[in-house]
Amino acid sequence: MSIGQAGLYFFMIVGGISATAILFTRNIFRAVLMLLATLLSTAAIYILLGAEFVGITQILVYAGGVVILLIFGIMLTSRLSNKPLNISSHNLAGGLIGSLSLLALLIFCYQDLNTVYPSGIITYPAIGISLLTDFAAPFEFSAILLLISLAGAAIIAATNFRRHEP
Amino acid sequence: MSPDALLYFAAWIFCVGICLVIVKRNTLLMLVGTELMLNAANVNLVYFNSRSSLPDGAMFAVFVIVVAVCEAAVGLAIMMRVYHFYQTSLPDQISELRERT
Amino acid sequence: MALNFALISFLLPLAGSLIVTMLAQNSRIAGRIATLFTGSAMISSILLAFQSWIIPVYAQWPWFQTGGSQWSVGMLINTTSVLMGVLVLLISFCVHLYSISYMKDERMQVSYYARLGLFTGSMTGIVFSSSLVQLFLFWELVSFSSFLLIGYWSENPRVVRAATSAFFMNQIGDLLMLSGIVLIGIDKGTLDLPELGGQGTIAVSAGLLLLAGIMAKSAQIPFLTWLTNAMEGPTPVSALIHAATMVAAGIYFIIRIHTLLPSEVLQIAALIGSITGLAGGLGALASFDLKRILAFSTISQLGFMLLGGTAGTPGAAMLHLYTHAIFKALLFLTAGVIIHQTNEQDIRKIGQIKSPLLTIPLLMGAASMIGLPLTAGFISKETIIESLHSGWPLWSAQAVTLLTTVYTTRLIYFLLAKSSSQPTHSGRPDAFMMMPVAVLAAGCLWIIVSWSPVDFSGSLMRSLDQIHNFEPGMMTYVTLALIISSASAAFFWFRRQSTVPGVNGEEDNFGLDVLYRNLGSWPLMRLSLVAEWTDQRLINPAIHFIAYIQVAWALFTGWIDKWVVDGTITLITEIIIVSGDSLRMFTRGKIQSYILWAFLMLVIFIIWIIA
Known part of the structure; x- marks a missing residue:
């Protein structure tokens, strides 16, 4: 090993x-x-x-x-x-059943999975090149998403709403 | 080693994440569970990508991390807002849309 | 025509009673209206007498049907009933007239005249009835209305007791009589007097039961207490009911059904009549109350009539009934005037009466009662004595006559001759009082019976059964001698003594009141003890037992209700609530539940895909 x-x-x-x-x-x-x-x-x-x-x-x-x-x-x-x-917790039974059933499902699915030991290392230049070539659009979109979400988070957290009176 | 161990690990992490989301009453811990699930997905992406020379899986993982950050930021902001608004962090008590009994 | 007159004379008093009740607000008017109606009825009955004195009229109408038997109402009008009808209405008219003055200070005059009218109508009903059922109906009505009349002064407990006792005694008799009537109905299949007359005599038992009713009504020996007690009522009422009509109804009835009765019953009736006659005479001799003396005298005379009607001939009894009604009503009304003027009923305290307006009627009535010649009473009494040929009835009749003479002499002596220390409260009685007295005093003369004072045959009563051939005989002179000698003997006796030795203290009806009270109370006490024991030992446990069963059953049903009925409903509602809740669970607004369910669905979906 x-x-x-x-x-x-x-x-x-x-x-x-x-x-x-x-x-x-x-x-x-x-x-x-x-x-x-x-x-x-x-x-x-x-x-x-x-x-x-x-x-x-x-x-x-x-x-x-x-x-x-x-x-x-x-x-x-x-x-x-x-x-x-x-x-504290609630829905304990439901959570356990849900998660354990998914676990069991996944383990069942992994039983007949042919795996190969991994090889090769992804180098930074390759990543950089692919980021600016193949993944240029997702990169930009993610940048815009990040910007929007951070700005939105700031606005949401900062704006002073009045408490809702039920 | 059996490489499947990583898959089992990811599955375990995911299950813990889903369990947190369902079970915990605190909004913060629900966010934590979401992060765990995203991480589990990332582990899978990176593991499967490690068999090929192309960086697509890693790229996907990076974008997932970005989205996860966005999600965490917006989620926390919403959580703070809701907390201000309802004076609670328990999702059970935030039931404005529910029929009143 | 005759029927119409009979119906009119029967219905008019009743109509008068009704109209007085409904219309008359004023007491003064009430008396006049009632008098008018009764007077019209009297005139109608007199017309009826002219119509059908000789020829009997009989009519009947179907009344109701039970099974196959048809019962009818009808009118049987013959000499006896016409005579009785005229008598009843005449006395009633006199009493009405008298009451206008006598009762003028009373408060409830309207109800008084209504009761009087009801009584008169019922009595006339008895007189004309042809069916025993119909007769019994009026018989009961007479009992009831006499109860009302005796109890007129209902504020006084003594009056109430007297009225109740009269009603009670009469009810006993009426019940016995009703059973007798039922027996006859079963036996003969009809209750109409003319039809019964064609079927021979009735059974002895039925006859005895009828006799019991007659005895109660006519105050014969076991029942005589009610009549003396009934003197608590107003004096005009006493004159009407307890001298002339109601108590005479029994005699009238026995005269009417005389042919139906078997000889045993007649003998018993004669025995009872003679005993009553003697007892009544002794009672009168011992009493000091004016009205009680007259009441005892009535009892005595009724016994005499019963004796004469059963041992002798009914026609003679009817004749004496007629004359007795008139002179006894006269005596009562005169006594009423005396009582009205002096407010005193004790003959020792009333004092000497000097006004000829009172002494003449008193003497007339007394003479008639004793049976002195030239009076109506002489003829009727001698007729009865003549009809009793021999044997014990004759001797008891003579004894009654003797007693009658003695107590009447005593009464007259006390009222007219005995000087008293207390002055009488004299005052002129008014016309309304004196008019009836005068009429009745005139009725004491021989003339109403026979044209000749000594001959029974030249008689108005010629057509009465079996008496037209009576002549004054040996016995008449014997009786006359007896009467005169005893009257003078009594007069001298009572100059020195106020009572007769040996017959003192008959104020309490020979102890019969006490006897009845004890007879009533001893069994009642026993009965109440038995009833109490039964109540305590039998009924109470039974009730408790039933109550326990009830409670247990109630608990059981309560349990059923709570657990079975309610339980079912609760179960249903619980099921609905649970299902509703479980359905609501998905929409409870709990985010994590949504996530859980969505996630589970996803897992199931994946499983489904893989499989």
């Missing part, structure tokens, strides 16, 4: 365990930290799989952006209400 393989397994186990821990933790802050662990181990898996660019983007965007955003969200909402955040 190579180091790469061992790393893959290690990060898979870490990611799985931390993702599962999100489900069971009672602390929402700790849940977000678990999410961060999962995202980072996923990034490591990307790198180990040869997709360094994706992995680094993952680290930058998720670990650096989304998780920070979430933490800010937690802090803001808990500050606003002055009460502990409700992280």
Whole structure:
């Protein structure tokens, strides 16, 4: 077993365990930290799989952006209400049935999957070239989408609506 | 190793994500579940892309990450807004459209 | 024509009663209207008498049908009934006239005259009835209206008790009589008097039952208490009911059905009549109350009539009924005037009566009652005695005559001769009172019976059954001698003594009141004890048992209601609620539920695709 393989397994186990821990933790802050662990181990898996660019983007965007955003969200909402955040669960049976049935379905589907050990590493120049050639339109669209959504998020969060009186 | 382990890993992550979305009462954790599901999809994309030399799967993963960021940003903004508006972060209690009983 | 007169004389008093009740607001007018109606009825009956004195009229109309039997109402008009009808209406008219003055200070005059009219009409109904059922109907009506009349002063509890006792006694008799009538109806199949007359005598039992009714009505020995108690009523009422008409109805009835009765019943009736006659005479001798003396005298005379009517000839009894009604009504009305003027009923306290307006009627009535010659009473009494040929009836009749003489002498002595310390409250009685008294006093003369004072044959009563051939005989002179000697003996006795030794204290009706009270109360006490025991031991547990069953059943049904009926409904509603809720679950506005269901559908969809 190579180091790469061992790393893959290690990060898979870490990611799985931390993702599962999100489900069971009672602390929402700790849940977000678990999410961060999962995202980072996923990034490591990307790198180990040869997709360094994706992995680094993952680290930058998720670990650096989304998780920070979430933490800010937690802090803001808990500050606003002055009460502990409700992280209790409901629909437990439904959730378990749904997710486990999907898991079973996927595992059933993976049984007869012919897999080849992956080969080749995607280099940055190739990515850059393909981004500006084959994927130029999606790239621009995603840029516009990102712009619009960020601006929209800012507007939505900032505009001072009056509370609705029922 | 059996490469299928990664698929199982992704499936597991996805299931945890869907479970979070369905089960947790906090809007924030629902967002977390969404992120997990997107990540699981990304893992699959990157894993299948690693068998070919073309970067299409990686590109797709990058765009997914971008969209996920957009989603997280807008979702959090909406969550804050809703929180201001209803003084709660529980989706159960946000039922304006429901018939009053 | 005769029928019309009979119907008119029967219906007019009733119509007068009705009209008085409905129209007369003023008491003064009520009396005059009622008098007018009764007077018209009297005139009608006199016309009827001229029409059908000799020729009997009989008419009947179908009344109702039970099974195959046809019952009819009818009118049987013969000499007896015409005489009785004229008598009833004459006395009633006199009493009406008298009441205008006598009752003028009373409050409920309208109802008084209505009752009087009802009574007169019912009595006339009895007189003319041809069917026993019809007769019984009026018989009951007479009982009822006499109850009303006796109880006229209903504020007084004694009056109420007297009225109730009279009604009760009469009811006993009426019930017995009704059963007798029913027996006859079963036995003979008809109740019409003319048809019955063709079928021979009735059964002894039925006859005895009829006799019981007659005894109650005519106040014979076991029933005599009601008549003396009934003196609590107004005096005109006493004159009408308890001297002339109602109590005479029994005698009239027995005269009418005389041919139907078997000889055993007649003998028993004669025995009872003689006992009653003696008892009534003794009672009169012992009493000091003016009205009670007259009441006892009435009882005595009724017993005498019953004796004469059953042991002798009914025509003689009818004749005495006729004369007795007149002189007894006269005595009652005169007594009413005395009581009205002095407010006193005790003959020891009334004092000497000096006004000839009162003494003459009193003497006339007394003479007629004793049976002195030249009076109507002489002829009728001697006729009865003549008709009793021999044996114990004759001797008891003589004894009654003796007693009658003695107590009448005593009464007259007390009222007219005995000087009293208290002055009488004299005042001139008015015309309304004196007119009837005068008419009745005139009726005490021999002339209303026979043209000749000593000969029964030249008689107005010639056509009455079986008496036209009576002549004054040996017994007449014996009786006359007896009467005169006893009267003078009594006069001298009562100059020194006020009572006769041995017959003192008959104020309580020979103890019969006490006896009846005890007879009534002892079984009633036993009965009430038995009833109480039954109530406590039998009925109460039974009721409790039923109640427990009821409660248990109620609990059971309650349980059924709660758990089965309600349960079914609750189950249905629960099912509906649950199904509604489960349907609502998809639209509850819970985002995560939506997600779950959508996701599950997706999974199922994928499974379906793969499979």
